[in-house]
Amino acid sequence: MPDLVTITIDDVEYQVPNGMLLTDAAKLADIDIPVFCSHPKLDPLGACRMCLVEQDVRGRWMIVTACTIRVAEGLKFRYASEAAVQAREDTLEFILINHPLDCPICDKGGECPLQDQTLKHGPGASEFQEIKTHKEKRYPISDLIMLDQERCIVCWRCIRYLEEWEDKPQLGLFNRGGETVIDFFPEQPVDAKTSGNIIDLCPVGALTNRVSRFRYRPWELKRTKSICTHCSQGCNVRLDARIHQLRRVVASENMAVNDEWICDKGRFMHAFVDAPERLTTPMIRDHKGGELREAGWDEALALTAQRLAFTADVQGPAAVGAIGSAKLSNEAAYLLQKLMRGLVGSNNVDHRGGAAVLADPRGLSNMRDVEQADVIVLAGVDPAEEQPVLATFIRRAVRRRGAKLVILHPRKIEDTRYPGAYASYTPGEETALFDSLSKALLKEKVVQERAAKLPGYAELADWLHSAAVGDPAAADAARLVLNAKRPLVLYGPAVVSGRNAAANRSSLMNFALLAGCAERTYYLAPEANSVGVRDMGLLPASLPGHALVGDLPARERLERLWGAKLPSDAGLACDEMLSAAAAGKLRALYLVGSDPASQGPAGMAALQKVDFLVVQDLFLTESAKLADVVLPAVSWAETDGSFTNLERRVQRAPKALANPHSQAAADWLIFTELAKVWPAVSGEAKTEASRKSKRKIGDAPRLWSYANAQAVLDEISRAVSMYDKLTWAALGDEGKQWPWELPKAEAGRPAGGALPTAPRRLVIPERRSASQVGADFPYTLATGRVLFDGGTLLRQTEVAGKVAAPVAVGINPADAAREKLAEGQMATVSSASGQLTLAIHLDEAVRPGTLWIPYSLPGAPVETLLTSASDGAGVRVRIASQKAG
Amino acid sequence: MSGLGDVLQGAAQIAGAMGVTLKQLTKKPVTVEYPEEPIAVFPRYRGRHMLRKYDSGMERCIGCCLCEAACPTGAIFVDAAENDPANPHSPGERYAKTYEVNLLRCVFCGDCEEACPVEAIVLTQAIPMPEQNRRSFILTKEQLLEAPDSNIAIRPEA
Numbered sequence A: 001m002p003d004l005v006t007i008t009i010d011d012v013e014y015q016v017p018n019g020m021l022l023t024d025a026a027k028l029a030d031i032d033i034p035v036f037c038s039h040p041k042l043d044p045l046g047a048c049r050m051c052l053v054e055q056d057v058r059g060r061w062m063i064v065t066a067c068t069i070r071v072a073e074g075l076k077f078r079y080a081s082e083a084a085v086q087a088r089e090d091t092l093e094f095i096l097i098n099h100p101l102d103c104p105i106c107d108k109g110g111e112c113p114l115q116d117q118t119l120k121h122g123p124g125a126s127e128f129q130e131i132k133t134h135k136e137k138r139y140p141i142s143d144l145i146m147l148d149q150e151r152c153i154v155c156w157r158c159i160r161y162l163e164e165w166e167d168k169p170q171l172g173l174f175n176r177g178g179e180t181v182i183d184f185f186p187e188q189p190v191d192a193k194t195s196g197n198i199i200d201l202c203p204v205g206a207l208t209n210r211v212s213r214f215r216y217r218p219w220e221l222k223r224t225k226s227i228c229t230h231c232s233q234g235c236n237v238r239l240d241a242r243i244h245q246l247r248r249v250v251a252s253e254n255m256a257v258n259d260e261w262i263c264d265k266g267r268f269m270h271a272f273v274d275a276p277e278r279l280t281t282p283m284i285r286d287h288k289g290g291e292l293r294e295a296g297w298d299e300a301l302a303l304t305a306q307r308l309a310f311t312a313d314v315q316g317p318a319a320v321g322a323i324g325s326a327k328l329s330n331e332a333a334y335l336l337q338k339l340m341r342g343l344v345g346s347n348n349v350d351h352r353g354g355a356a357v358l359a360d361p362r363g364l365s366n367m368r369d370v371e372q373a374d375v376i377v378l379a380g381v382d383p384a385e386e387q388p389v390l391a392t393f394i395r396r397a398v399r400r401r402g403a404k405l406v407i408l409h410p411r412k413i414e415d416t417r418y419p420g421a422y423a424s425y426t427p428g429e430e431t432a433l434f435d436s437l438s439k440a441l442l443k444e445k446v447v448q449e450r451a452a453k454l455p456g457y458a459e460l461a462d463w464l465h466s467a468a469v470g471d472p473a474a475a476d477a478a479r480l481v482l483n484a485k486r487p488l489v490l491y492g493p494a495v496v497s498g499r500n501a502a503a504n505r506s507s508l509m510n511f512a513l514l515a516g517c518a519e520r521t522y523y524l525a526p527e528a529n530s531v532g533v534r535d536m537g538l539l540p541a542s543l544p545g546h547a548l549v550g551d552l553p554a555r556e557r558l559e560r561l562w563g564a565k566l567p568s569d570a571g572l573a574c575d576e577m578l579s580a581a582a583a584g585k586l587r588a589l590y591l592v593g594s595d596p597a598s599q600g601p602a603g604m605a606a607l608q609k610v611d612f613l614v615v616q617d618l619f620l621t622e623s624a625k626l627a628d629v630v631l632p633a634v635s636w637a638e639t640d641g642s643f644t645n646l647e648r649r650v651q652r653a654p655k656a657l658a659n660p661h662s663q664a665a666a667d668w669l670i671f672t673e674l675a676k677v678w679p680a681v682s683g684e685a686k687t688e689a690s691r692k693s694k695r696k697i698g699d700a701p702r703l704w705s706y707a708n709a710q711a712v713l714d715e716i717s718r719a720v721s722m723y724d725k726l727t728w729a730a731l732g733d734e735g736k737q738w739p740w741e742l743p744k745a746e747a748g749r750p751a752g753g754a755l756p757t758a759p760r761r762l763v764i765p766e767r768r769s770a771s772q773v774g775a776d777f778p779y780t781l782a783t784g785r786v787l788f789d790g791g792t793l794l795r796q797t798e799v800a801g802k803v804a805a806p807v808a809v810g811i812n813p814a815d816a817a818r819e820k821l822a823e824g825q826m827a828t829v830s831s832a833s834g835q836l837t838l839a840i841h842l843d844e845a846v847r848p849g850t851l852w853i854p855y856s857l858p859g860a861p862v863e864t865l866l867t868s869a870s871d872g873a874g875v876r877v878r879i880a881s882q883k884a885g
Numbered sequence B: 001m002s003g004l005g006d007v008l009q010g011a012a013q014i015a016g017a018m019g020v021t022l023k024q025l026t027k028k029p030v031t032v033e034y035p036e037e038p039i040a041v042f043p044r045y046r047g048r049h050m051l052r053k054y055d056s057g058m059e060r061c062i063g064c065c066l067c068e069a070a071c072p073t074g075a076i077f078v079d080a081a082e083n084d085p086a087n088p089h090s091p092g093e094r095y096a097k098t099y100e101v102n103l104l105r106c107v108f109c110g111d112c113e114e115a116c117p118v119e120a121i122v123l124t125q126a127i128p129m130p131e132q133n134r135r136s137f138i139l140t141k142e143q144l145l146e147a148p149d150s151n152i153a154i155r156p157e158a
């Protein structure tokens, strides 16, 4: 409880918390002091003079700005006095002198603080007769944001946001007096990854969204509070729809998740929802080699159910597989694996980045924890590109609390600009660096004393002692972490995937244990529902709730719930399914939101081999082009769904719009309808004749009747122990983090069981064989996610092309000189499994001896170079300038 | 009472009524053979809408949707877009990409005209023609930009 002080406003005394800004304190007293420049998320400045009030200063009443004054005992103010009202009126009249009469064509009109305050506090008439000043009205400050300098009221909010949250002072004020304009610095358009937030912040229509410009008036939008599904942060957004189209996305406040910010991908890249290329009707290919033709749902579903059941009966359930995606909602992921396990009888179900990644289900404990840390270790993760809003919290910690960043990354990522330590490693050789860190720690006496109690200490110490590791950069990094009071270790999927995933993880955890921060070491999941689909059991070896498929009690519980016998041996992972398909062992494949064909020739070849391919997606992807049945799905905005973010927060994404001209259906509904037409008795589908005979409908529909997506979530809350009681209603607007406390009325026991604890044992990391080193392939491939890649969803937004990462391979200038490669030149990068053609980009940030190619570049899928997707980075490659002709 | 009296009274009534008919025979008929002949309307008569242009040929309408918001019956639909600066439809950055008035909904109240900040949408005195199907009663932007062709005569205001 902060101490209260007594202040007087207009002769009435109020008790308010000491030190509060007067504008906020007045709000407690129901006095709404108008503001423009003041904003709860930005530091007070006092630039606009809108908030003028009178203050008693040693007996004299003076005009002061309420937004910069902190209240203290005995202060006296006047808000409604004639002088104060006059002062505010004058300020408004003054602001309006040069403000253009643009309201009818201004995007802000209708939700504009300047309009509202002019109505409430303005003089009503203007004495100004002269001609208004003219400035640039159509002035792009980036490919995403347009500035109208005439409308700007010079409140500094945009400038302050970029400074205080992004730490990128990219906008400034130029000229003086009436000529003052906002502008960027020469040749440096705004490129902060969360720049769009300044559009929401601007109190007038000076900054506008170039994707949504002129496509709405605020009063005609249907507004739905939802979440963004572009990354694992799960930022809260508002989806604004008009005539069944998603016209605008704006940020929505959730202090626990995204404060009030979203990144530019979430704000601008939504055209895919309304894209004319969207699939609108099911399609069937009658015979291999034929064309896809449009079909009705009944026909497409019946064919899919019969062929999948038929393959399972004749070839065995293991000949059927399904690959989902980490972008699927919990409901869709849950039903897909229920369909595969319960109806097909196969554990062949996975998603890209599923079984291949040794993810930790714990995830971050609490997003805002980041701001409280004093040392943050980023291992193999680049939040600025992967979770840009989390990156703003990290920068906040650096700027506000002087936090230091310890960055362990193959590339010298942007945040290495901050004080701390940077150590790079060659992808695939992560343990060399992590072990060096542990070794450096072991030199410290406190570590020796503390760690001696840990099981496995003696062995590890011996082993490290003799290990030939000792990265020179490690000593500084280790010392920083050791001396930290609130260290935080964040690592990304790159560290825990590929051949050496287990070794990398033990090696990193050893370091964390020795440094005493194992409980504060967190995995940063990449995709919108990476955490959720794992919880739902969209994995070949684990059931919903992370129980292993071999776990009999867990299986029996689900068998009772689903009324089906479940297979007990682990299924094939994503890559294994594709190789099994290529080898002719997997005969039917169901792809839901995944597109292996676009990831290089190997995936394409695998899909061509299967007898029956079903693709359920938004677009006619490369994989869908090969399918026997294409089922049109809808995006997250067009159906109810829940998603679990990287801190295990389950959040709702309600239906915001629907295209009345499309027959596309929600994933959960497609699975439900498929189950309803599933041939009843196993064996019935065995003969061609019986397949054609009238189907008998079995038990399945009874256990597969969901009135809506929320009913699916109800079942999830019964099937997945951690989601106990997490119904749609219980999630509320803010979402719920599991495990969560039940309301007092329900005995106060924590629902969802306890959180798995961090490992307590030191383990000698056992590396598998080193990657094929040789003169043939002198470089190591480094890859990772960038915010604006060339993914299917992004490509639909026109401006995405302008901001997207260039289709280029990053190479250290020293390596380029040796290879005689110049900037912009076309080159071929090849590995043992394939080759790519890209432009050369000389980049100091790239570690010598490595080549950097981000995921999902349009026309240059880096997956082509990987022997299997689970390899992740660390593949040996060579580079050569492309031969002419 | 005699039967004859009734007959005579009846005949007189018929003659009186026929007199009215006969008198009208010589008069000019009230029916107007519209559209062959002009119809007379008062100057402030509110008929079919029109989107005005500037003398330069540029559209006045800036796609602000205020008419749409003002319309009590939801008869107007406006969807705006950004002008191509090299080849603008209207002054400023915004124009109406789609503009439709549904005459079956419209009650000809004139609120749209009242709301328009640039005097683009106006109600002319033209009388909408009958159509064969409901869709044809939805006027498109192209139709609205043309002055309606309507055979009317303006009456002096009484």
Ligand code: SF4
Pocket (backbone or CB within 6 Å): A099, A100, A101, A102, A103, A104, A106, A107, A108, A109, A110, A112, A113, A114, A115, A151, A203, A204, A205, A206
């Ligand atoms: S910023 Fe507000 S006041 Fe200014 S033109 Fe836009 S709507 Fe009108």
Ligand code: SF4
Pocket (backbone or CB within 6 Å): A151, A152, A153, A154, A155, A156, A157, A158, A159, A182, A201, A202, A203, A204, A206, A207
């Ligand atoms: S552009 Fe908007 S946010 Fe920036 S100073 Fe001008 S009015 Fe304020």
Ligand code: SF4
Pocket (backbone or CB within 6 Å): B070, B071, B072, B073, B074, B075, B076, B101, B105, B106, B107, B108, B109, B110, B111, B112, B113, B123
């Ligand atoms: S005249 Fe009235 S009812 Fe008709 S379109 Fe205009 S505002 Fe709507």
Ligand code: SF4
Pocket (backbone or CB within 6 Å): B060, B061, B062, B063, B064, B065, B066, B067, B068, B078, B096, B115, B116, B117, B118, B119, B120, B121
């Ligand atoms: S007709 Fe007038 S009110 Fe209607 S959209 Fe056009 S400019 Fe706005």
Ligand code: FES
Pocket (backbone or CB within 6 Å): A034, A035, A036, A037, A038, A045, A046, A047, A048, A049, A050, A051, A052, A065, A066, A067, A068
């Ligand atoms: S709100 Fe106080 S000076 Fe701007």
